[in-house]
Each structure stands twice: as C-alpha cells, then as structure tokens.
Amino acid sequence: MSWKRFGVGILLLLAGAYFLLFVQDPMPARTDVAIDWARVRSLAGEPSAGPRSIGSEVVARGRFFGWMVCAGCGWGEVPMEFRTYQLRWGDGRSVVIDAVHGADLHGSMPMLKDHDGAAFARQTEAIRSADATVLTHEHWDHANGLRAVVDDPAVRSKIQLPAAQRESAAIREAGFSEAELASLPAIPDADYRAIAAGVVAIAMPGHTPGSQVFYVRRADGAEYLFLGDIVWNARNLRERRGKGRLISAVAGEDAGAVLSQIAFFADLWAGASAGYPDFHFVVAHDPENNRALLDAGWIEQGLLLP
Ligand SMILES: [Zn+2]
Ligand SMILES: [Zn+2]
Numbered sequence: 001m002s003w004k005r006f007g008v009g010i011l012l013l014l015a016g017a018y019f020l021l022f023v024q025d026p027m028p029a030r031t032d033v034a035i036d037w038a039r040v041r042s043l044a045g046e047p048s049a050g051p052r053s054i055g056s057e058v059v060a061r062g063r064f065f066g067w068m069v070c071a072g073c074g075w076g077e078v079p080m081e082f083r084t085y086q087l088r089w090g091d092g093r094s095v096v097i098d099a100v101h102g103a104d105l106h107g108s109m110p111m112l113k114d115h116d117g118a119a120f121a122r123q124t125e126a127i128r129s130a131d132a133t134v135l136t137h138e139h140w141d142h143a144n145g146l147r148a149v150v151d152d153p154a155v156r157s158k159i160q161l162p163a164a165q166r167e168s169a170a171i172r173e174a175g176f177s178e179a180e181l182a183s184l185p186a187i188p189d190a191d192y193r194a195i196a197a198g199v200v201a202i203a204m205p206g207h208t209p210g211s212q213v214f215y216v217r218r219a220d221g222a223e224y225l226f227l228g229d230i231v232w233n234a235r236n237l238r239e240r241r242g243k244g245r246l247i248s249a250v251a252g253e254d255a256g257a258v259l260s261q262i263a264f265f266a267d268l269w270a271g272a273s274a275g276y277p278d279f280h281f282v283v284a285h286d287p288e289n290n291r292a293l294l295d296a297g298w299i300e301q302g303l304l305l306p
Contacts (some may be wrong), residue, residue, distance in 0.1 A: 020245060025071040025279045026259060027242035033264035035202060036192070040215050043194040048197020050217045051087040051095070054224070055300045056290070058083050059100035059119045059145070062112035069233045071244040078233060080285040082141050084123045085226065087199060087216060095196050095227055096126050096133040096282060097214060099145030105175070107177070108243030122147040126303040132158050134195055136228025136284070137211040138165040140174035150180050160195065162187045164203070164212030170252075204230065208284070222298065226282045230261045234289040237281060240266040 066073035082219040085097040094204065102121060106115040123136040127133050127149050135142050138161070147266060165171055166181050187193075193201045200215045207229045214226040229236060242262055248255035279297045283289045293299040 009250040011255075013182060019242070022067045022244050022246060023072045024245075025048070025242050027071075027240065028259055031260045031262075031263035033204075035264075039192055040200050040202065042219070043192055043200045044215065044217050045067065045194070045197045046217050047198075047217065047221055050083070050219045052090045052091075052219050052296070053088050053140075053197075053300055054216070054218070055088060055303050056083050056085040056109050056294075057122060057301075057303050058116065058290075059123055060106050060115040062109075064232065065110065067244055068247045069231075070122045070236050070239070070241040072117055072241070073235070079287050080232065081226070081287045083087060083281070083284050083290060083291065084126065084145070084303070085284075085299070088304055089197070092217070093131045093196070094129065094260050095124070095199060096123075098136055098142040098228075099123065099127060099133065099148075101141050101174075102147065103265060105140060105144055116289065120145070120148075122303050122305060125305045128152070129306045130153050130158060132148070132160050133163060134160050134201065134212075134214070135210075136166045136214065136226055137208045138172075138174060139208060139229065140172035142284075143171055143174040143176075145176050150176070150183075156183060156247045157185060159184050160187050162183045162193070162203070162210060162212070164205065165208075165215065168209045170208050171210070204228075204261060205229070206254045206261055207251070208253075221279065222278050222282045223278070224282055224298070227265060228282070228284065230258060231283055234269075234283045234286050236262050237266045237283075240270070256287035 025150050045159060058081045063077045066076045066078055069078050082100040084100050102120060103115045103117060106112050121218050123145055128251040146159060161184055164186060175187060191203050195201055198217045202213045204211050204213045211228055216224040242259045246259060294301055
C-alpha cells in the first residue's frame with residue numbers, strides 16, 4: 001500500500017469514528033420504557049393534598065459543548081446551571097429535590113464557573129428545615145450538597161436515598177464515606193415510591209444505577225416530571241435527539257437504557273397537545289427551560305427559609 005492510500009485510509013477511519021462518537025444519533029425509533037400513570041397518580045394521593053408551590057435556586061453555573069448535550073449538536077457552547085428545588089405545602093412542610101455541590105468541588109471541575117456561596121448556604125438551610133430531601137440521582141452535582149448536613153443526626157434521618165443510590169459508586173465519588181452512607185435511613189428500592197402527598201419517585205436506572213424521576217402534582221392539579229440527568233437540555237426532548245455515544249461512555253451511563261428513556265419522554269413531550277396530560281418537564285441543568293417555567297409561574301424563584 002502506498003503512503004498516500006494509507007493516509008487516506010486513516011483519515012476515513014478518523015472521520016468514521018468522529019461521526020459515530022459525536023454526530024450520529026443512536027436514538028431508537030421506539031421506547032421500551034412504560035410508566036403506570038394510574039399507579040403513580042394513586043400513590044400521589046388526594047389531588048388537593050399536593051405541594052402548593054415549587055421554589056428553586058441556582059447554586060452554580062457552567063457550560064457544555066453542544067456534542068456533550070446531544071448527538072450532532074456541534075461544538076457551540078451551551079450554558080448550564082445547577083439547581084436545587086423546594087416543594088412547599090400549605091402547612092409549612094417542605095421537600096428538597098437535589099443538593100448541589102459545594103464550592104471546593106466546583107473549583108476542581110473543568111468548564112464550571114460561578115459558584116454562589118450565599119445560594120449554597122440557603123440550600124443548606126432549606127435541607128435543614130425540610131421534612132425530606134431526595135435526589136434525582138447520586139452524582140456529585142446533585143448529591144454533594146448533603147455533605148453540609150450529613151453530620152447532623154436530626155437532618156440525616158430525613159435524607160431518603162434508596163438502596164440503589166446508597167450502594168452506587170457515584171455517591172462515593174460525590175464525597176460520602178461508608179460510615180456516612182451507613183448512617184442514612186435504609187430506604188429499599190421500589191419501582192414506584194410515595195415520598196409525600198403529591199410526590200412519587202419512579203425508578204429510572206440508566207444515567208446512574210440510582211436515577212429516579214419525580215412525579216409531582218401541585219395542589220391545583222399541575223403535574224411535573226423532574227427528569228434529573230436523563231437529559232441535560234430540553235433540546236433532546238424537543239428534537240427527539242439522543243446523547244452521543246462518547247459522552248454516554250464518559251459519563252458511565254447504560255446508554256441503551258438512557259436512549260430509551262429519552263425516546264419515552266420526548267414522545268411524551270411531543271404528545272402533550274395530543275391527548276397526553278400536560279406535564280411540566282423540569283430539566284435541572286437547562287437555563288432556558290428553567291427560565292420558561294419561572295416566567296410562566298410553574299416554578300418560583302427562591303427558597304422559603306424558616
Ligand atoms: Zn447533573
Ligand atoms: Zn448526572
């Protein structure tokens with residue numbers, strides 16, 4: 001073989017690898033995910049008993065490249081934010097979803113910028129005063145904020161991590177010791193689990209072994225799905241686009257499971273006006289989607305503190 005042909009061969013190979021890893025969308029035509037909505041709504045209890053409002057705060061910011069968010073989405077920078085959410089009932093009870101990481105961890109990560117110390121302190125206060133704290137999944141940017149409260153037995157007893165989250169390697173990478181994890185309440189794994197009136201966890205392993213989607217029905221009947229990191233940006237849902245192969249591998253995901261979940265929620269998103277219930281999809285890292293929810297009043301800016 002001549003050097004010229006060899007060179008062309010290598011270039012073609014590289015182009016093929018680039019296409020497969022960054023560009024080609026491996027999304028399946030059909031999903032194998034199914035959610036028993038009747039079961040979920042029944043576990044949520046009396047429609048009027050749900051939280052009255054949902055507050056949220058941005059604790060940190062960063063950016064991704066387009067290809068990290070979705071297959072074929074290029075090299076343009078996509079802003080991302082790290083949010084905690086607070087479900088609030090009329091009688092003063094509250095549940096916190098996700099505990100954004102602290103400043104020291106933030107500083108050690110590439111592509112991350114502003115970390116808001118005051119917002120982090122408010123998040124810690126919200127967790128301290130919550131009746132329960134739950135995580136969409138056990139990655140550091142959703143779990144590490146619990147480090148600020150885990151030494152307090154009274155708060156620790158209200159942290160509800162199912163076994164799949166407590167046993168995951170990711171929760172250890174998020175900074176928790178074996179002793180700390182062993183001191184948390186023993187919550188068994190379940191396909192569907194009632195967290196509080198109007199709040200149900202739906203097990204959705206894939207992005208991590210302990211990933212779960214939260215169904216929330218506000219007291220006025222509005223329904224929400226907190227998707228965790230099944231997608232990092234609502235563009236995947238709007239365009240029914242998967243994550244690229246490379247980023248799924250780097251993130252250690254079960255890529256097949258996640259793609260099927262993205263297909264499921266993208267179809268649900270697209271079907272919202274065609275007879276499906278109008279869910280409000282909460283995509284924690286997507287500033288644009290969060291802004292739309294805030295502007296329409298589905299989520300309120302800020303956390304209520306005692
Ligand atoms: Zn995340
Ligand atoms: Zn994650």
